[in-house]
Amino acid sequence: MLHIVVCVKQVPDSREIRIDPKTNTLIRQGVPAIANFYDMHGLEEALRIKDEKGAVITVVCMGPPPAEKSLKECISLGADRAVLVTDRGFAGADTLATSYVLGLTIQKVAAEFGPVDIVFCGKQTLDGDTGQVGPGIACRLDLEQLTYVQKVEKIDQEARRITVHRHLEDGVEVVETAMPVLITALKEMNKVRRAPLPGMIRAAKFKPVIWTTQDFPGLERAKIGLKGSPTIVSKTWVPEQRHVDTEMIAADTPQATAGLLVDKLWQTELPQRFGWANGSEV
Amino acid sequence: MAEENKKKAADDMPDWSDYRGVMIVVEQRAGKAASVSLQLLGEGRKLADKLETELMALVIGHDVRHLAEEMIYYGADKVYVSDAPELKDYRTRPYSRVCLQVLRDVKPEIVLQGATATGRDLAGAIATHLPTGLTADCTILDVEPHPSRLLLASRPAFSEKMLATILCKQYRPQMATTRAGVFEALPRDTTRTGEVITVENTMKEEEIAAKVLRFIEETERFNLEDAEIIVAGGRGLGGPEPFKMLQDLADALGGVVGASRAAVDAGWIEHKHQVGQTGYTVRPKLYIAVGISGAVQHLVGMQNSDLIVAINRDPDAPIFKTANYGIVGDLFQIIPALTAAVKEKRVL
Ligand SMILES: Cc1cc2nc3c(=O)[nH]c(=O)nc-3n(C[C@H](O)[C@H](O)[C@H](O)COP(=O)(O)OP(=O)(O)OC[C@H]3O[C@@H](n4cnc5c(N)ncnc54)[C@H](O)[C@@H]3O)c2cc1C
Ligand SMILES: Cc1cc2nc3c(=O)[nH]c(=O)nc-3n(C[C@H](O)[C@H](O)[C@H](O)COP(=O)(O)OP(=O)(O)OC[C@H]3O[C@@H](n4cnc5c(N)ncnc54)[C@H](O)[C@@H]3O)c2cc1C
Numbered sequence: 001m002l003h004i005v006v007c008v009k010q011v012p013d014s015r016e017i018r019i020d021p022k023t024n025t026l027i028r029q030g031v032p033a034i035a036n037f038y039d040m041h042g043l044e045e046a047l048r049i050k051d052e053k054g055a056v057i058t059v060v061c062m063g064p065p066p067a068e069k070s071l072k073e074c075i076s077l078g079a080d081r082a083v084l085v086t087d088r089g090f091a092g093a094d095t096l097a098t099s100y101v102l103g104l105t106i107q108k109v110a111a112e113f114g115p116v117d118i119v120f121c122g123k124q125t126l127d128g129d130t131g132q133v134g135p136g137i138a139c140r141l142d143l144e145q146l147t148y149v150q151k152v153e154k155i156d157q158e159a160r161r162i163t164v165h166r167h168l169e170d171g172v173e174v175v176e177t178a179m180p181v182l183i184t185a186l187k188e189m190n191k192v193r194r195a196p197l198p199g200m201i202r203a204a205k206f207k208p209v210i211w212t213t214q215d216f217p218g219l220e221r222a223k224i225g226l227k228g229s230p231t232i233v234s235k236t237w238v239p240e241q242r243h244v245d246t247e248m249i250a251a252d253t254p255q256a257t258a259g260l261l262v263d264k265l266w267q268t269e270l271p272q273r274f275g276w277a278n279g280s281e282v
Numbered sequence: 283m284a285e286e287n288k289k290k291a292a293d294d295m296p297d298w299s300d301y302r303g304v305m306i307v308v309e310q311r312a313g314k315a316a317s318v319s320l321q322l323l324g325e326g327r328k329l330a331d332k333l334e335t336e337l338m339a340l341v342i343g344h345d346v347r348h349l350a351e352e353m354i355y356y357g358a359d360k361v362y363v364s365d366a367p368e369l370k371d372y373r374t375r376p377y378s379r380v381c382l383q384v385l386r387d388v389k390p391e392i393v394l395q396g397a398t399a400t401g402r403d404l405a406g407a408i409a410t411h412l413p414t415g416l417t418a419d420c421t422i423l424d425v426e427p428h429p430s431r432l433l434l435a436s437r438p439a440f441s442e443k444m445l446a447t448i449l450c451k452q453y454r455p456q457m458a459t460t461r462a463g464v465f466e467a468l469p470r471d472t473t474r475t476g477e478v479i480t481v482e483n484t485m486k487e488e489e490i491a492a493k494v495l496r497f498i499e500e501t502e503r504f505n506l507e508d509a510e511i512i513v514a515g516g517r518g519l520g521g522p523e524p525f526k527m528l529q530d531l532a533d534a535l536g537g538v539v540g541a542s543r544a545a546v547d548a549g550w551i552e553h554k555h556q557v558g559q560t561g562y563t564v565r566p567k568l569y570i571a572v573g574i575s576g577a578v579q580h581l582v583g584m585q586n587s588d589l590i591v592a593i594n595r596d597p598d599a600p601i602f603k604t605a606n607y608g609i610v611g612d613l614f615q616i617i618p619a620l621t622a623a624v625k626e627k628r629v630l
Contacts, residue, residue, distance in 0.1 A: 130418035135406025230415030258619035
C-alpha cells in the first residue's frame with residue numbers, strides 16, 4: 001500500500017494581520033492560527049489517492065504545541081496518523097533549518113511506519129511565503145521533486161512512476177518521474193472536502209505522536225533553530241506608499257471629462273511613443 | 283558611527299575573500315531568455331559596480347549558445363554556458379548539477395534568479411545542497427560596500443503590509459530570488475564585449491528520472507508583465523460583460539486588460555490578468571484603474587507604472603492617492619466616453 005506523507009504548517013492567517021499605525025508594528029493579537037491552506041490541498045490529493053488506490057497517510061508538522069489543532073483537522077478529514085515535531089530548539093528556523101528537521105522527521109516516519117512513496121507540501125505558506133521548504137526536503141531525502149503541481153494525472157504503482165501537470169508562467173508542463181517523489185500543491189489541484197462526522201469524532205480524542213530533539217539521535221544541534229538558519233531578518237518596515245499630487249479631472253458631462261483626460265494624455269510622451277496619430281494634426 | 287558599524291559587521295563574519303562577483307542564473311525557454319533574467323542583469327550590474335566586481339551569467343539549456351552574447355549585451359562581463367541535449371527542458375536534477383558545479387568552482391558572492399516557478403524550484407534545491415541562505419521573492423536589492431559586501435535583500439512580508447530586509451552573514455554565496463517586473467533591464471548594447479566560458483554537462487539521460495512529456499503553451503498569447511498600456515478593472519465592473527467595454531478602450535490605446543483580484547475571484551476574468559501580490563507585478567507606461575479601490579495588495583503590483591489614471595465613483599477611494607489623474611464618476615458613463623474620445627483623437 002502507498003504511504004503518503006503530508007507536510008502541514010500552522011500559520012497565522014496573515015490576511016488578518018494589521019499594522020498599528022502609531023508604532024508601525026504588527027498586531028498579532030486575535031489573528032487566528034490556521035492550517036496553511038495550500039497544505040490542505042496536498043492532504044486532499046492524498047485522500048483522493050487513498051480513496052482510489054488505498055494508502056496510509058501520515059501528516060507531519062513542525063511547530064509549537066498549539067499546532068496540534070491543525071493536525072486534528074487533518075485527522076478529521078481522513079489522515080491516518082499525525083506527528084508533531086516540537087521543541088524550543090527548533091524555534092527561529094529559516095527554510096534551511098526547517099527542511100533539515102522535516103527531512104529527519106520523514107526519515108524517522110519511514111523507519112517506524114514504513115517506506116514513503118509520496119511527500120506532499122503546499123506551494124508555499126501564508127506567513128513565510130518562500131516555497132523553499134518543499135525543494136529543501138526533496139534535496140535532503142534525495143527525492144524527485146515536482147513543484148507547482150495542479151494535477152496528478154497518473155500513478156503507476158508497478159512501474160513506480162507518477163505523471164503530473166506543473167503550472168508554469170507560460171503554460172502547463174506534463175512531466176513523469178520516479179517515485180519516491182515530493183510534490184508541492186497548488187490550490188487548483190482539487191477542492192478540499194469537509195470533515196465527515198465520524199472523522200470529527202475521531203479527531204476530538206486524537207493525540208498526535210510528539211517528537212522532540214531527544215527523539216532524533218543523529219540530530220546536529222548546529223543545524224536547527226536560529227543557529228542553523230543562515231538568513232537573518234535585520235529589519236522590517238512599513239513601505240511608504242507612492243505619493244503623487246493627484247490632479248482631479250471633472251467637467252459637466254462624462255464626454256467633456258473624457259475629453260479633458262485625453263487632452264492631458266496627449267500632452268505626455270505617450271502619443272509619440274505609441275504612434276497614436278493626433279486627429280487634429282492629421 | 284555608520285562606518286564603525288560596517289566594520290563591526292565585517293568583523294563578525296568569516297573571511298569570504300575567495301568569493302567574488304555577482305552571478306545571475308538565467309532562465310530560458312526554447313532559446314529565449316525570460317524577461318526577469320534580463321531585468322536581473324540590469325539590477326545585478328548596479329550591485330556589481332557598487333562592489334567593484336564582475337557581473338556573471340549562467341545559461342543552461344540546449345541550443346542556447348547565442349544567449350551568451352545576449353547576456354553580455356544586457357550587462358554581463360562573463361557568461362558560463364552549459365549546452366547539451368539533456369538540458370533541453372528544465373529538470374531539477376541536471377540543472378542543479380550544472381549550477382552546483384559552477385557555483386563551487388567560480389565562488390560568486392551573490393547568486394540571483396527570478397522568483398518564477400522554475401527559478402524557485404532550482405534555487406530551493408541548490409541552496410539546500412550548498413548549503414546557504416536563500417531569500418525569497420525580493421523586490422529591493424542593495425549591497426553594503428567593501429568590506430562587509432553584504433547583500434541587503436528585501437522582500438514583502440505579511441501580505442505585503444511590511445517589508446523585511448534579510449541578510450546572510452555566515453554562509454556564501456548569498457542567494458536570492460526576485461520578483462518579475464520590479465527591476466529594469468538595461469538597453470541592449472551590442473557594442474559590449476565579454477568572456478564566454480563553456481561548462482560541461484555531466485549528467486547522462488539514463489541518470490535522469492524525470493521526463494517532460496509535453497508542454498501545453500497558454501493558448502492565447504497574453505503577456506501582462508511586458509504590456510506598456512494596461513486598462514484594469516475591479517469589482518466596480520459588477521460582472522464579466524463590462525470587461526468588453528474595457529477591452530474596447532484597451533484596443534483603442536493599443537494596450538491590454540488587467541484586473542484586480544476581486545474581479546478574478548468573482549470569475550469575471552482569468553487569473554492571468556490579475557495585477558498585484560498574488561498576480562503579476564507590472565510597470566507599464568500607462569495604467570488605468572477602473573472600479574478598483576486600491577488595496578495595498580493591488581498597489582504593490584502596479585505602483586511603479588509611469589502614469590496612473592484612476593476612475594472610481596467614490597472620491598475617497600485610496601487608489602486616488604497613487605494616481606496622477608483621477609476621475610470621480612460612474613465608470614459605465616466614463617469608459618465609453620473615453621474610448622470614443624481616444625478614437626476621435628486617433629481618427630480610428
Ligand atoms: C516575514 C518572513 C520572511 C521570511 N523570509 C525568509 C526567507 O527569505 N528565506 C528563508 O529561508 N526563510 C525565511 N523566513 C523563515 C521561514 O518562513 C520559516 O523558515 C518557515 O519555517 C518555513 O518557511 P516558509 O514558511 O516560507 O515555508 P514554505 O517554504 O513556503 O513552505 C512550503 C511547504 O513546506 C511545508 N512546510 C513548511 N514549514 C513547515 C513546518 N514547519 N511544518 C510542516 N510543514 C512545513 C508546507 O507543506 C508548506 O506548504 C521568513 C519568515 C518570515 C516570517
Ligand atoms: C494575501 C492577499 C493577497 C491579495 N492579492 C491581491 C492581488 O494580487 N491583486 C489584487 O488586486 N488584490 C489582491 N488582494 C485583495 C485586495 O486586498 C482587495 O480585496 C482587492 O484588490 C479589491 O479589489 P477591487 O478594488 O476590485 O474591489 P473593491 O475593493 O470592492 O473596490 C471596488 C471599487 O469600485 C468602485 N466602484 C463600484 N462601482 C463603480 C462604478 N459604477 N463606477 C466607478 N467606480 C465604481 C468602488 O467605489 C470601489 O472603490 C489580496 C488580498 C490578500 C489578503
